[in-house]
Every structure is written in structure tokens, then in C-alpha cells.
Amino acid sequence: MLPVPPQYPPRGKKSERMNALNKKLILLTLLTVLLFAAGCTTQGQAPQKKLTGLNPGEEDPAVWGKYYPRQYESYLKNKEESKTEFGGSVRESHLDKKPYLRVLFKGYGFGEDYNEERGHFYAVTDVKEIKRITPKSAASCWNCKTPTAPKQIAKEGVSWYKKPFAAVTKDVKHPITCWDCHDPKTMNLRVTRQNMINAFKRQGKDVNASTRKEMRTYVCAQCHNEYYFDKDTKEVINPWDNGLNPRNIVDYYDNKKFSDWKHPQSGTEMLKMQHPEYEMFSGSVHQTSGVACADCHMPYVLEGYNKYSSHWMTSPVKNLDVSCKPCHRQTTQWLKTRIHDIQVRTNETLDIAGEENVRAIRAIQTAADTQGVDTAKLAEARKYHRTGQAYWDWVSAENSMGFHNSTKALHTLSLAINNARQAQVLAAEAAGKPLNPSIVDIPKKQIDQTGEPKQPEDKVKVPKQP
Numbered sequence: 001m002l003p004v005p006p007q008y009p010p011r012g013k014k015s016e017r018m019n020a021l022n023k024k025l026i027l028l029t030l031l032t033v034l035l036f037a038a039g040c041t042t043q044g045q046a047p048q049k050k051l052t053g054l055n056p057g058e059e060d061p062a063v064w065g066k067y068y069p070r071q072y073e074s075y076l077k078n079k080e081e082s083k084t085e086f087g088g089s090v091r092e093s094h095l096d097k098k099p100y101l102r103v104l105f106k107g108y109g110f111g112e113d114y115n116e117e118r119g120h121f122y123a124v125t126d127v128k129e130i131k132r133i134t135p136k137s138a139a140s141c142w143n144c145k146t147p148t149a150p151k152q153i154a155k156e157g158v159s160w161y162k163k164p165f166a167a168v169t170k171d172v173k174h175p176i177t178c179w180d181c182h183d184p185k186t187m188n189l190r191v192t193r194q195n196m197i198n199a200f201k202r203q204g205k206d207v208n209a210s211t212r213k214e215m216r217t218y219v220c221a222q223c224h225n226e227y228y229f230d231k232d233t234k235e236v237i238n239p240w241d242n243g244l245n246p247r248n249i250v251d252y253y254d255n256k257k258f259s260d261w262k263h264p265q266s267g268t269e270m271l272k273m274q275h276p277e278y279e280m281f282s283g284s285v286h287q288t289s290g291v292a293c294a295d296c297h298m299p300y301v302l303e304g305y306n307k308y309s310s311h312w313m314t315s316p317v318k319n320l321d322v323s324c325k326p327c328h329r330q331t332t333q334w335l336k337t338r339i340h341d342i343q344v345r346t347n348e349t350l351d352i353a354g355e356e357n358v359r360a361i362r363a364i365q366t367a368a369d370t371q372g373v374d375t376a377k378l379a380e381a382r383k384y385h386r387t388g389q390a391y392w393d394w395v396s397a398e399n400s401m402g403f404h405n406s407t408k409a410l411h412t413l414s415l416a417i418n419n420a421r422q423a424q425v426l427a428a429e430a431a432g433k434p435l436n437p438s439i440v441d442i443p444k445k446q447i448d449q450t451g452e453p454k455q456p457e458d459k460v461k462v463p464k465q466p
């Protein structure tokens, strides 16, 4: 077992650390003496928080920055744009990188314009510029981009979501800011997004009464999740009532007879997954060991005696030393290789699953064009296509390319491939023809055929076992 998430990762020079430690010891001794002298009985209670002078509605990060300059300075780094092997913060088109996406998303906005996500700083710019936003889009699309959304929802209630997207634009001043995660009075972490507050309420829980450790994940989970818009009210809802696994969520949509669009070639009622980072992370080795989103994406940094959380929320690959090493004793190269290995394998399996779904679409289309087709079997084939593509999308839309939970990612892709295959077989049966060999061809790109993914050279010598 690795050490528990540290509160004070040793950073800086040893002499500095010793000085800091001595200081702390002296303070602690003093405090203990004082407490005993006063007969203090506040054991177990949180220390009284110093209140900030911030206005409860203050959303301008620069104003918060006057009180917390270090956090603000690191928050400004969210403007930075650079790439990593499978992630990063550069607005590149997913459609150009993986052309089969245009087939899978045909007839839907994601087939027209679909980009890699950037830093929080760009949330407002990017949602305004994406071609998926049309005059028909609802205010709901603002929900995870700006504090204006939860503020207006608090004032106007559920009816806000249905407003036209463009009608809200003038009210929007800031992208994701301090206000979204912190109570301006106490600086405590808080969930501001009604979708997550409601999802917990339906389970009889108050998300904002969670432990500090849980909140270090929940403040991110409120936006980095799978959701849908209610067909009538356009309210943002998390489909978590049956659980957080892909199966639970597809079941939830099936029971509601929900679909996002109808695929024009296969005629399937489709599901689009959003960005299920929270759901993917749940149940992972890290999550079940008590590690939070903030541990890797907001690592502690030390400046002199001041320790603070980096508010540059980006790919940890950009700085593995700070993001992983407080807990891991392995070398940076080892960590890098682990991430690379998980991501390369997930990416190849993802492409296989994607291509199988393209084949399912073609097989169903062929069957649908056949005279005297067995319509019951065709309907069944479409059901498998819907499920197969939803599972593929679950991993595709999730932003870590498998890293957050490699077991769940690969398991979900195995379901995606199986469902897409079933769809092909059923479509062929529905048409009364044997499977077209070109449809069942196994994709050429397989890990077995391409050999081991190229590993960055690891110079570490593994010590011999005694």
C-alpha cells in the first residue's frame, strides 16, 4: 500500500523543511499548553474559519485574487495551450483525427464540429464558437461554462433552462471561476450545479454535507459528468438513479425511452454520451484508495513556507513530478510509461469498437433496403447498435483515454464490440442473407498485429528480489 494522500508533501530544500517542521512543533506545543490551560473542549470540531471580505455574489476571479494571489496566479495558467499524446489543451478537431466519427455521428451536431477540450479560461469562448450551437439551442448549454448559469437558475427556477441560448449570452461575464467551487464567505468547497445537488437528493443525500475529501472530487464531478436535457423542460439531469456504470446509465435511458437523435443511415434511435469523467473514475484503483480529482489535477505546490493548491487544472502529464510523486515513489519515467501503455491500448481498442459500429450501421442500412426484410429482427439489430455505440462513446467522450479507470474502460469497450457484432449478425439475418464478408472483416489494426506499443525508454534498474 502506498502512503495515504499526504497533506504536506515534502518539497523544497531539506533545511527549509526542517525549519518549517520545527516551527510547526513549537506552535503545536504552545497551542496544546494554551488549550489545556483554557480547559478547552472543542476536540473534533473544525477550527473557526476566518471570514473573507468577499461579496456573496462576487464572481470576478481578479477580486478573489486580491485575497488569494497564489491561487489566482495559478488559475490564470488555465490560458496555457499545449498538447500531450492523447490529451492537452489545444482546440483540435476529433473528426479530423478519427474520420470514422463522421459516420457514427451522422445526422447530429457532433458529426459537424467536435473538438478537444481546452482550459477553463476558454469555456465561454468555446461554447460560443462551436457550430453545434444553433438558434434552437437552449440556455442549458451554459450550465457548466459560467457562474451566471447557477445564479440565474436560483432566481428563475427550472424555466431558465428553456430560454434560448442567445438570450443568456449578454448576462455571461466570466467562465468557470472561484465562485463555482468556493463559498465566498468561508472559502469552503461547495457544489453549485443544481443537476448534481438534485441527483444526490434523489438518493436522499445532501451533496454539500459531504466530507472535505469527497468534495475534492465532487466540485469537479458537478460538471465533468454524463447528463442529458429533459425533452420538455431542457433541464440538465444526471442519469445516476440506477448507478454509475455504463450499463446502469444505458438502462436508465432505455427505461425512459430517451434518445438524442435518429441515425439517418441505420434508422437507430441513438444516445450521445457527454464527458463521464466522474463516472469512469468511480470504482477505479485510485478512487477506491481515497484519491480525489484534485490530488492529481490540483497538486500542492510550495513557495517558501507557503503551501497551496495549484489552480491550473490541466493534464497531469505536463508535470508528473508534482502530480503523482507526492504518493508514488516510482520514477517519472515509470509513471509516464504506465499512462502511455494504458492510453495506447485503450485507443486501439476504441478504434476497433468504433469501426465495428460503422460496420453495424452499414449492415443495418443494407438490411433496411432489402425487400421483405424481417422488421422485428431489424428492430433488434438497431437496439444492439444503439447500445454498442453508447458503450463506445462512453470511453470516447471520457477525456483520459482510459487512464482514470483502465479496467472499466476496456470492459466497456468489450461490451461495445460485442453489441456492434450482434447488430451485424441480426441485420444479416433480418435481410435473409449470409453476413457480407466485408462486413465481418476483423479490423487490421490490432495490438497483436502491430506488436507491443512503443514504450518510451525506461532507464530505471529494477532491484533484484532478495
Ligand code: HEC
Binding pocket: 084, 085, 086, 087, 088, 089, 117, 217, 220, 221, 224, 277, 278, 281, 286, 291, 292, 293, 294, 295, 296, 297, 314, 315, 316, 317, 339, 399, 400, 401, 403, 404
Ligand atoms: C491519479 C491521478 C488522476 C486522478 C485522481 C484524476 N485524473 Fe484526470 N487525468 C489524469 C491523467 C493521467 C490524465 C490523462 C492526461 C493526458 O492524456 O494528457 C487525465 C485526464 C483528465 C482530463 C482531460 C485532460 C486533457 O488534457 O485533455 C480531464 C478533464 C480530467 N482528467 C478530469 C478529471 C476528473 C474530473 C477527475 C475526478 C473525477 C480526475 N480527472 C481524476 C490523472 C488523474
Ligand code: HEC
Binding pocket: 061, 064, 065, 068, 071, 072, 075, 176, 177, 178, 179, 180, 181, 182, 187, 189, 212, 215, 216, 219, 220, 294, 298, 307, 308, 309, 310, 311
Ligand atoms: C473547479 C473548482 C475550483 C475553482 C474554480 C477554484 N478552486 Fe480554489 N480550491 C479548489 C479545491 C478542490 C481546493 C482544495 C481544498 C481542500 O483540499 O480543502 C481549493 C483550495 C483553495 C484555497 C485553500 C488553500 C489551498 O491552496 O489549498 C484557496 C484560498 C482557494 N482555493 C482560492 C481560490 C481562488 C482565489 C479561486 C479563483 C481564482 C479558486 N480557488 C478557484 C477548487 C477550486
Ligand code: HEC
Binding pocket: 087, 088, 089, 090, 116, 117, 118, 119, 120, 121, 122, 123, 124, 126, 127, 143, 144, 145, 146, 176, 180, 181, 219, 220, 221, 222, 223, 224, 293, 294, 297, 298, 313, 314, 315
Ligand atoms: C463549472 C463547470 C466545471 C467545473 C466545476 C470544473 N470543470 Fe473542468 N472543464 C469544464 C469545461 C466546460 C471544460 C472545457 C473548456 C473548453 O474546452 O473550453 C473543462 C476542462 C477541463 C480540463 C481540460 C483542460 C486542459 O488543459 O486540457 C481539465 C483537466 C479539467 N477541466 C479538470 C477539472 C478539475 C480537476 C475540476 C475540479 C477541481 C474541474 N475541472 C471543475 C467545466 C468545469
Ligand code: HEC
Binding pocket: 001, 002, 003, 004, 005, 006, 285, 286, 289, 291, 292, 295, 296, 316, 317, 320, 323, 324, 325, 326, 327, 328, 335, 336, 338, 339
Ligand atoms: C494522492 C495519492 C496518489 C496520487 C496523487 C497518485 N496516485 Fe497512483 N496510486 C495511489 C494509490 C493509493 C494506488 C493504489 C495502489 C497501492 O496502494 O499500491 C495507486 C495506484 C496507481 C497505479 C496502479 C494502478 C492499477 O491499476 O493497479 C498506477 C499506474 C498509478 N497509481 C499511476 C499514477 C499516476 C500516473 C499519477 C499521477 C498522474 C498518480 N498515480 C497519482 C495513490 C496516488
